[in-house]
Each structure stands twice: as C-alpha cells, then as structure tokens.
Amino acid sequence: MKKFTEQRVLIGRAVIGLIGVLFLIAGIFQGEFHTTWSKAVRICLECIGIG
Amino acid sequence: MKRRWIQLASALIYNANLKGFGEAAIYQGKTKGVCVPGLNCYSCPGAIAACPLGTLQNALSSAPVRFPFYILGFLILSGLFLGRMICGFLCPFGLIQELLYKIPVPKYRKNRITRILSWLKYGILALFVIYIPLYFAFRNGFPLPSFCKYICPAGTLEGGLTLVLGNPSLRAAAGVLFDWKVLVLLLFLVSTCFVYRSFCRFFCPLGAVYSLFSRISILGIEVDEGKCTHCGQCVRQCRMDMKAVGDRECIQCGECKQVCHVGAIEWKHRKWRRF
Numbered sequence: 001m002k003k004f005t006e007q008r009v010l011i012g013r014a015v016i017g018l019i020g021v022l023f024l025i026a027g028i029f030q031g032e033f034h035t036t037w038s039k040a041v042r043i044c045l046e047c048i049g050i051g
Numbered sequence: 052m053k054r055r056w057i058q059l060a061s062a063l064i065y066n067a068n069l070k071g072f073g074e075a076a077i078y079q080g081k082t083k084g085v086c087v088p089g090l091n092c093y094s095c096p097g098a099i100a101a102c103p104l105g106t107l108q109n110a111l112s113s114a115p116v117r118f119p120f121y122i123l124g125f126l127i128l129s130g131l132f133l134g135r136m137i138c139g140f141l142c143p144f145g146l147i148q149e150l151l152y153k154i155p156v157p158k159y160r161k162n163r164i165t166r167i168l169s170w171l172k173y174g175i176l177a178l179f180v181i182y183i184p185l186y187f188a189f190r191n192g193f194p195l196p197s198f199c200k201y202i203c204p205a206g207t208l209e210g211g212l213t214l215v216l217g218n219p220s221l222r223a224a225a226g227v228l229f230d231w232k233v234l235v236l237l238l239f240l241v242s243t244c245f246v247y248r249s250f251c252r253f254f255c256p257l258g259a260v261y262s263l264f265s266r267i268s269i270l271g272i273e274v275d276e277g278k279c280t281h282c283g284q285c286v287r288q289c290r291m292d293m294k295a296v297g298d299r300e301c302i303q304c305g306e307c308k309q310v311c312h313v314g315a316i317e318w319k320h321r322k323w324r325r326f
Contacts, residue, residue, distance in 0.1 A: 012267055013131060020127035027121020032110065036121065037084030039109050040093040040101040043077055043221075047094045047105060047199040047206035048214055049232035050224050 054140060054304060061089065062143035066097030066209070075217025077210075086122065088129045089142035090257050092203070094210035096217075103129075104180060104257050105199050105206075111184040112194030126260055134268025135261045138251060139302035144205040145251055148243040159246045161292050168253045169292040169300055175202070176256035200228070204236040204250060211236075247290040252300070262299035271303040271319050272296060278315035285311055 027033070045051025065087045068078040078099050086103040093101045103126060110119030129137060138145055152158075159165075179198040187195040199206050211232060215221050242249040251258055265271075274285075274296050285296050285307035293300040296307060296316055308316045 009267055013269065016127060016131050016267065020124050020131060023120045023124030023127060025124070027119070027124055030117060030120065032117070032119070032121030033084040035110075035113070036086070036101050036106050037081065039106070040083035040098075041077065041079045043214065044092075044094045044105060044196070044199065044206075044210070046196050047092050047102075047203065048211035048221070049200075049207055049229035050211075050215075050221060050226075051200070051228075 055146075057140045058142075058146040058149075061141045062091075062146055065089065065091040065100065065143060066095055067099050068097045071096030071098075072213060072217075075214055077214075086125050087141075088133060088137045090144045090203075090205045090255065091142075092199075092206040092210040094206065094214065096210075096213050098209070102205075104203070105196060108180055108184045108196035108198060109194055111181060112188045112196070114185055114188055115192070130261050130264030130268065132269050133261075134264040134271050134303065135258065135299075135301060136268065136271050136303040137261055138255075138258050139304035142251075142257075143209075144255075145248060145302075147208070147240075148248045148251060151240060151243045152247050154244045156244050161247075161290060165246070165252065166292045166294075171253045172255055172259040175254055176259040180256045198256060201231070202235060202254070204232075204239045207232040207236040208240075248302075251302075252292060258302075265297060265299050265301065268303075269319065272301075272305050272308070272316055273319050275315045275317060278313050280313055280315075282312070285316060 068080075071078055075096060077094055077096055080099065082099050083093065083101055085100050086106055087100045088103065090104065091098055091100075091102055093105055103122065106122045107119065107126070110117075110122045113119070133141070175198065179202060183197040184195055187193060211229065215225050215229065239250045239254075246252075286293060288310045289301070289307055291300045291302055295301075297303070305316075305318065308314075
C-alpha cells in the first residue's frame with residue numbers, strides 16, 4: 001500500500017513538473033519574460049502606495 | 052542557526068543592488084525578468100529580480116489577451132521543488148517577522164482561533180490576487196494589482212518607505228493610500244512581535260500557493276512512520292498552525308527535528324542519499 005502511494009506521488013511529481021516546464025517555456029515563447037522585465041524595471045506605484 | 056544564515060543570504064541575494072538604496076532608484080538589469088521564489092517587492096531599490104505575486108497579478112491583468120503561462124510555470128516548479136521551504140528559508144519578509152518575534156513581549160500562542168485564521172490567506176489569494184485583477188482586466192481593461200495596492204506590507208517596507216523617503220517627487224505624491232499602506236505595515240510589524248509570523252500564517256497569498264504543494268514537494272521534511280511513536284511533541288513545539296509535520300501550514304523549517312526523541316523526522320533529500 002505504501003509503495004503504491006509513493007508511486008502515485010512520483011507520478012504526480014513528474015506530471016506536475018512537466019506541466020510546469022511546458023508552461024514556463026510557453027510563457028517565454030509568448031514574450032512574458034520581456035513583459036515581466038518591463039514591468040519590474042519601472043517603479044510600481046501601486047506596490048509602494050502611490051498609485 | 053544555519054537556517055537563519057540561509058534566510059539572510061537569500062534576502063541579500065534578492066536585494067543585491069545595494070547602491071539602489073543610496074540612489075533611491077530601482078535596478079534595470081535583465082535579471083528583473085526572472086522571479087524570486089519568496090515575497091520581495093520588485094520596486095525595492097535593491098531588488099535584482101521580480102516578485103512572483105506582483106508578476107502574477109500583472110499577468111492576470113493581461114489574461115483577456117494572453118494566458119499567464121510564465122508565472123504559473125514558475126510557481127508550479129517552485130512549489131514542486133521547494134514547497135513551503137521557501138517560506139521557512141527563502142522569504143525576506145519571513146525573516147523580518149521571525150526577528151521581530153524575538154522581542155521579549157507576551158506571546159500569543161497558536162490555538163483553535165489561529166488555526167481558523169490560517170484559512171484567511173486562501174481567501175486573500177482568491178479575492179485580491181486572482182479575482183479583482185481578473186475582474187478589472189475583463190471589465191475595464193486596465194490592471195489593478197489589488198494585493199500590492201491595498202495590502203502587501205513587503206512592498207511598503209522595501210519599496211514604499213525607501214523610495215518615498217529618498218525621492219522628493221514620490222514624497223510629494225504620497226497621499227491617503229500611502230498612509231493606509233504604512234498603517235497596514237505597522238499593524239503587521241507590531242502584531243508579529245506578539246504572534247509568530249502573523250502575516251505569513253494568516254495573510255500571505257504566496258504561502259497559500261506553496262501550501263498546495265506541501266505533500267508532494269521534492270525537498271522538505273517528512274516523518275518516518277516506522278520510527279514515529281505519535282507522541283505529538285513535534286506539533287506541540289511548532290509555532291505554526293500545523294496539525295502534522297509537512298502539512299499545509301508546515302514551513303519545513305526543521306526545528307521539530309530537535310525535539311523528536313526517536314529521530315523520526317528527517318530531510319527528504321537524506322533518504323535519496325541512501326539509494
């Protein structure tokens with residue numbers, strides 16, 4: 001029973017890890033790295049309590 | 052003690068642009084396109100990378116035209132590898148809260164009420180980080196990072212105070228909203244002297260995200276059921292609202308290892324070494 005649970009956790013990790021990697025790559029390909037960068041290099045007025 | 056050094060090192064690495072504090076200006080390098088796993092405002096003059104919560108809210112504001120793959124992929128991978136170890140080891144605001152808790156004042160220990168309050172962070176995640184940014188994006192077409200704007204004490208401490216104090220034009224622009232954010236920050240800083248990690252336990256949406264990965268995270272601590280005598284000492288000595296080692300409220304700090312008389316609690320990576 002324990003082995004079965006461990007196996008399920010391993011399969012779950014592999015599936016979630018694959019989804020994470022695919023999402024990250026898809027995000028980079030649709031230009032989100034640049035979008036994140038362009039937002040982060042400007043002062044976020046909401047974050048600091050001005051905007 | 053080792054954990055404290057890791058917390059300090061991560062806070063310094065996240066905010067390695069030290070000259071930014073003197074200039075009251077933020078870093079513009081390419082690393083700002085990458086997120087750090089912990090809560091660290093990207094408008095902090097020292098920050099060399101982006102905040103995952105700020106990035107998530109902004110990405111959701113663009114959801115009508117683009118699915119937020121990048122930040123979701125980052126959060127999934129961070130959660131999968133580290134889970135809430137990020138809260139225990141890699142969060143600068145967590146470090147600040149732990150240091151403030153060392154101030155010798157009466158302490159409010161965990162109980163049934165704090166356990167109930169620990170669910171609040173999921174509501175904040177759903178409402179301020181996901182629903183409101185999505186609502187404004189679809190209805191009005193403009194971004195509203197509502198958690199950053201109305202709640203985030205890390206943004207006020209790291210970005211707000213440093214920039215507003217050092218930049219006269221920002222100081223002139225500070226109004227009611229800034230006063231509100233400073234009040235929220237003060238409430239959190241004072242409360243954390245009495246209540247261990249008050250923001251982290253009850254309000255932090257990033258902790259709520261990572262808690263979803265607690266059971267499957269690759270790194271962290273776990274109980275060897277073969278050795279455990281179920282004495283409950285680990286849960287009793289923990290200051291977080293956990294009911295079992297490694298559950299959603301456990302920040303995987305490993306302090307319970309010292310109180311376990313049978314050595315049943317161990318780091319997950321130790322197990323790999325045996326293979």
